[in-house]
Amino acid sequence: MGSLLSILTGYDGFDGSDDSQDGVEPHTSHRRSTERDVKEVQEILLDFLPLELINIILDEAEYWPVLVSRNVSSPAKEIAATSYPGHCAKHCYYISPKIPNTVRPKKVTFILRSRDQGWGGDPGVTGTYPGSWTWFEAAIIRGLDGDAFKDADRTARRVKGSEMPPRSPSDSSETLPPIEGAVQIEHPCNGSNLWMLQRNRRANREEAQHEITWTSIDDIETKEDTDEALDRSGSGGGYGFVCSLQPGDRIAVYARAQVIAISDLSRIQL
Numbered sequence: 228m229g230s231l232l233s234i235l236t237g238y239d240g241f242d243g244s245d246d247s248q249d250g251v252e253p254h255t256s257h258r259r260s261t262e263r264d265v266k267e268v269q270e271i272l273l274d275f276l277p278l279e280l281i282n283i284i285l286d287e288a289e290y291w292p293v294l295v296s297r298n299v300s301s302p303a304k305e306i307a308a309t310s311y312p313g314h315c316a317k318h319c320y321y322i323s324p325k326i327p328n329t330v331r332p333k334k335v336t337f338i339l340r341s342r343d344q345g346w347g348g349d350p351g352v353t354g355t356y357p358g359s360w361t362w363f364e365a366a367i368i369r370g371l372d373g374d375a376f377k378d379a380d381r382t383a384r385r386v387k388g389s390e391m392p393p394r395s396p397s398d399s400s401e402t403l404p405p406i407e408g409a410v411q412i413e414h415p416c417n418g419s420n421l422w423m424l425q426r427n428r429r430a431n432r433e434e435a436q437h438e439i440t441w442t443s444i445d446d447i448e449t450k451e452d453t454d455e456a457l458d459r460s461g462s463g464g465g466y467g468f469v470c471s472l473q474p475g476d477r478i479a480v481y482a483r484a485q486v487i488a489i490s491d492l493s494r495i496q497l
Contacts, residue, residue, distance in 0.1 A: 262292040262329060291333055296323050316484040317392055319383035322368060323478040332472045335465075336440045337480070339363060343427040352429070356461035359429040360486050364421040365463075366479040367471055370408035383479060386411050388420045412476075415467035416450050421481065423452045423463030441465030 265285065272281045285291070298321055326332065343361040352358035368386055384391045385403055388411035411420040425437045439462045449456075449464020456464065472478075 259293050260290060265290060265292055286333070289334070292330065294327070294330065314486055315392065316482070318482045319380040319389070319391070319479055320482045321480045322371070322379040322382060326472060326474050326476050328474040330474060332443070332469055334440060334442045335469055335472070335478070336438060337365070337424060339425055339437045339439075340434055341427055341437075341482075342432055342434045343430065343484075344432070354458060355428050355431075356426045357429065357458040359426040359461070361427040361482075361484045363424040363426075364481040364483060365424045365465070365468065366421050366481065367412040367468070368477045368479050369410055369412055369473070369475070371406065371477055372408075379479070382406070383411075383481075385409070388413070390420065411479075412471055415471065422465055422468050423457070424465075424480065425463065426457060426461035428461070437462065439463070439465070441468050443469040445470065 268285070268290065269278070269281055272284070276284075341361075341363070343359065366389070368383075371382075371386065380391075381403075383389045385406045386409045387405055413420055414422060425439055428435050441464075445466050446464065449466045451466075452463045
């Protein structure tokens with residue numbers, strides 16, 4: 228069975244609640260159908276159509292179970308590049324609950340509310356996203372047990388393949404052993420363990436909401452996140468992300484800042 232995932236970071240489980248809470252403005256295509264809803268429709272249609280055709284119809288209509296997880300940071304979580312060695316910050320802001328065993332995701336929608344430090348920018352650069360030094364990346368973590376993670380960043384540092392820089396020379400998480408069996412999944416094309424998700428608006432202190440949707444139908448044009456494409460929309464194409472997801476996987480979201488930039492993140496939803 229396919230599924231649409233919509234996750235707001237920090238929430239400890241998937242549910243079917245409304246995205247309009249807490250200031251998030253949902254896309255109108257978000258449905259709150261449950262697995263039971265979908266199965267009931269299948270059972271009704273079975274009186275008239277074969278199951279194979281029913282599944283095609285439901286896929287075309289995107290009538291899938293919708294799973295939601297959310298987190299709101301108040302005040303907003305600040306990620307400053309200057310707080311990290313080399314002035315390059317990589318902070319795991321959120322790790323989702325496990326994808327249920329009965330679900331095979333067809334679409335993932337991220338909703339982010341964030342801003343950068345509101346000043347700076349390379350001289351002569353114009354446009355909303357070119358020259359932004361704060362951005363977000365998504366990852367897939369497999370084999371990570373447990374119900375909830377109050378410190379997602381500390382957990383991610385113990386996952387094989389996360390490649391997290393130390394937060395400080397005295398960072399105690401650097402001495403903790405890796406979590407057995409937990410691994411961050413590799414991007415199918417570029418050898419990285421991360422997918423480019425979204426840039427912040429450059430040098431703009433107003434909090435903005437971005438909605439990024441990736442599907443299991445990959446567009447060959449998104450195989451590489453080119454500078455031209457990122458400058459235009461600020462969003463990564465997510466090539467191979469949804470197809471790589473398996474039941475039991477978790478989705479992680481990383482906040483990034485480089486040079487002297489600061490990123491403020493108040494909310495994420497998948």
